Amino acid sequence: MKRLFLTTLLLVLFAGMQLFGQVNTKTIEKKIDVLIEQLTLEEKVAMCHAQSKFSTPGVPRLGIPEIWMSDGPHGVRAEIAWDTWDHAGWTNDSCTAFPALTCLAATFNPNLSFKYGKAIGEEARYRKKDILLGPGVNIYRTPLNGRNFEYMGEDPYLASKLVVPYIKGVQENGVAACVKHYALNNQEHWRNHINVELSDRALYEIYLPAFKAAVLEGEVWAIMGAYNKIRGQFCCHNELMVNKILKGDWAFDGVLVTDWGATHDTKEAALYGLDMEMGTGTDGLTSSSKNAYDNYYLANPFLELLKSGEIDEFVVDDKVRRILRLMFRTNMDPTRTFGKMTNQQHFEVAREVATEGIVLLKNDKGFFPIDPAIKQTIAVIGENATRSMTIGGGSSELKTKHEISPLEGIQKRFKNARIIHAMGYASGPSVYGWVLPTNLNADSLKRAAIEVAAEADIVLFVGGLNKSHHQDCEGDDRTQFALPFGQDDLLNEILKVNKNTAFIMLSGNAVEMPWISKVKALVQAWYLGSEAGHAIADVISGDVNPSGKLPFSFPVKLEDNAAHSFGEISYPGDGINQEYKEDILVGYRWHDTKKIKPLFEFGYGLSYSTFKLLSAKTDKSTYKKGEVIKVSCEIKNTGKSKGSEVIQMYVNDVEASVLRPLKELKAFNKVNLNPGETKSVIMEIPVDELAFFDDSKMNWNLESGQFKLMLGTSSREIKKVLQIAVKN
Missing domain, CATH: 3.40.50.1700 (Glycoside hydrolase family 3 C-terminal domain)
Known part of the structure; x- marks a missing residue:
């Protein structure tokens, strides 16, 4: 009783302090310490796995709530039954259907991405959701991927710049965004078991940047693991991807959630970073004990290993700490908003x-x-x-x-x-x-x-x-x-x-x-x-x-796409393994470097008006590591209609010691202009972003030398070329 009283008192004090804006990270972590001390081993384990299709249990005796989540990323999904995939039959679970994320990516507009995230977050909050399962940032590798419409295209820089404001918009409502599918879930065929083999350069330069931006810049509160394997281990409990990169190098302090049914081993799940297991088995408690929630990998089997001492209790404590931290950001934060139901304002955002x-x-x-x-x-x-x-x-x-x-x-x-x-x-x-x-x-x-x-x-x-x-x-x-x-x-x-x-x-x-x-x-x-x-x-x-x-990019024929040019081992694989043989040359990087003309290139799009890039210059000619390249340019609407043009800046490493793409997007700016109007635009590129990932050193390498800055209106429509020097 004394411990229960202490816990309740601290919760009340914590709520009061939050209301007066006095709570900081250190206070929350102390509060989490107190709660972990009060939890039994059984209660800790229970928090690490599902109790229904879309929820995990709380701890009623300590006032710890359940966590409820919903599929996204284009709207809050209708309510699903407790144990089955049937619709629950509610009459008040309609939503605003926002455009698919391919459309959002095509806007090249980070401000609009924030409005999108905020609006969908408001609806998720109104529906009492704590986690919204989205957005998705897997890279568009093949035009056959059934799930490409949920992602933000082929370029890691574009995806990075659009995912961050989306996350901030959602989480402004006290709802956790859950960025998915970490990582390399770039096809649906054989997704549940295919093992992806790729170079470290491709991993770090192409497939990880958007996830990294989500963690380091977006400060996302949840990540969803993918179904597939990477280098022999399933993504949801992958020592390299989770322990080393996500929670190690990036210091992610949120919750790693499985995709539904993507857990395969208790010990790996426990030791390699999985925090919350969802969807193992597909019929919950309704047919047999084999699929009952208490028999999930992070349920009774996990409890047994903890009790036997085979796994130390600090392992489950870390998972519970992350889950409680997410709760203090969402359903245990008394200051969060109430959200908004579907409304005309949201439809206007969707239309925009x-x-x-x-x-x-x-x-x-x-x-x-x-x-x-x-x-x-x-x-x-x-x-x-x-x-x-x-x-x-x-x-x-x-x-x-x-x-x-x-x-x-x-x-x-x-x-x-x-x-x-x-x-x-x-x-x-x-x-x-x-x-x-x-x-x-x-x-x-x-x-x-x-x-x-x-x-x-x-x-x-x-x-x-x-x-x-x-x-x-x-x-x-x-x-x-x-x-x-x-x-x-x-x-x-x-x-x-x-x-x-x-x-x-x-x-x-x-x-x-x-x-x-x-x-x-x-x-x-x-x-x-x-x-x-x-x-x-x-x-x-x-x-x-x-x-x-x-x-x-739109290739003329399928064989012009990089993933398909190397035969079946590259896509879809041999049923067991798949090799990303195109390496870093994905999308326009492949078309430009290999001189294979696409039907329509990355960054391409017409207007009812016409635009002209009048001038472009850098603030100086030579840069050092840690500095920022500033490019100023002028653009004019030379047509008769008000319109917007996207100025895109690509970089070419003139003489690198390794193969690099002919050009890579490093900055863009969407400019709205009246007929005849001219605007000055400044774009910046941190010099460090000109580096490549050096797999011989397992670190980023910025080489001295000449670089071309290529400004245009698509990856092939280059209007101005500037040359700079980088000296280390």
């Missing part, structure tokens, strides 16, 4: 992200924008014009309050036009992500679409992928680079009867485009969430000037 992320890839003779005042017939063709893109996709499925389809958005904006729709093709219904055969006749759908196209003034073909199995979906990868469901053939037939045709592509991935020379315009519209139709209409009507830039 969507319109800024849409990428105009082709626009012959100014096909777009289409004047809404003109009376004409517009044929909107394609299943994706009406298909929901918020459901499906795996764990990122959403139950949104509303979803404006592309067809609806076009109908509402183009009221003077006659809008006619034909489905054109059918993918079949989706059941738990799997696509069933359609009962619609493909030939009939095609004939109807061709007839509609023939009588229209213009055709808007709304196609691409969807969020079903073997498309953009968790659980497996795409099986082809080409468009599915006969879209290529249908589009070619439409072009025979109406050459005034544009393609609005909904996808989270690049696709093969054998018809690209024939269509008048092409818009990459991603998965845009609740406000999809409005955002598309905003851009194609000219209400919003497109400013999105591709966050990954």
Whole structure:
């Protein structure tokens, strides 16, 4: 009783001190010390594993609450049943569906990333969630990866700059962001067991920077481990990845959570850094003791090893300390906000992200924008014009309050036009992500679409992928680079009867485009969430000037992609192992260095206006380690429309002692300009960021020599080149 009284008193005092802003890190750590002392071994172990699909137990006798979490990263997932993956059937768990993270990455706008994170964090907090499972920052390595739409593209610098504000926005609400999937979960095929082998340079230069930024700059409170193995050990209990790098080199003080069912061994999980085990077995307590929560790897088997002395108690104490630290940041922080339910402000954020992320890839003779005042017939063709893109996709499925389809958005904006729709093709219904055969006749759908196209003034073909199995979906990868469901053939037939045709592509991935020379315009519209139709209409009507830039390269053919150029051992592997043979040359690094022209390059995106980079200069010509390179430039809007351009600065190491990419993104700045307006922009690069990872020293190496600073509007559209010297 005396200990219980002391614990309760300290909790009250702690709450009071927080209310007066007097609590600091040292105070919290002392409080955690007191709580750990009060906990029994059984209670400590219980805190390290799930009690339901999306919660871990608290300790009621000490007032320690449960931890509740929800899938993200594009919205707060509908409530899931306690023991199964069925929906719980709530009527008040709808959310704002925000655009997929590929769209957010395409904005090249860190400020917008913060607004996105804050809004989704508000909804998570309102729903009483303590951890939001997102965002994802795995690198886009192959266009076949079913989960690419959840990530932030192929460039580690871009992903790093966008993940940090997202985290800060979420955590401002007292909800922990949980960055995933740590690490190298760059394909869904064989994800549960494939062992990834890669160089240290590729690991540190390409695949870790966004996670490192999340920890060191974003101060993220939780990380989710990946399913796959790295160098023979599963990611969720990997000595190198967790103990050495994450918790050692980066001093991560948060909680490492498993992906659901990604734990495989009690002793490894205990000793190699796993803090919270979720999802082991898939039926909880409902069928057999084999899958009961108390028999998880970090449950009774862990307890037995602790009691026997085979594992020291300080191991579980460290896990509990991290879990309690997360609680004091979330559900044991009495000062955190109440959050906000889905509201118009959140829909406006979703619409803003969507319109800024849409990428105009082709626009012959100014096909777009289409004047809404003109009376004409517009044929909107394609299943994706009406298909929901918020459901499906795996764990990122959403139950949104509303979803404006592309067809609806076009109908509402183009009221003077006659809008006619034909489905054109059918993918079949989706059941738990799997696509069933359609009962619609493909030939009939095609004939109807061709007839509609023939009588229209213009055709808007709304196609691409969807969020079903073997498309953009968790659980497996795409099986082809080409468009599915006969879209290529249908589009070619439409072009025979109406050459005034544009393609609005909904996808989270690049696709093969054998018809690209024939269509008048092409818009990459991603998965845009609740406000999809409005955002598309905003851009194609000219209400919003497109400013999105591709966050990954579009190869002409699949073999032009680096991962696919080395055969099956590179992708998808031999079923056991996989070797990242392209090494550091991922995405545009591969295309540029190997001189393989992409269909559309990283950083590419058109506007309804035109821009000119007038001048560029550095503050000096020679720099030393620890200094910052400052580049000033002027950009002018030379067109007739207000718009935004992204100035991108790439770096080339002129003469390195090792292979380096021809160029690497090191800075960018999105600038909004009125017609005729000129703005001065300053961009900075810390000299230390010009280093490469030297695997002979297992450290970063900044070599003296000449470097080119290449300023442009995409990775291939370089407008100004400056040269500097670095001396150590």
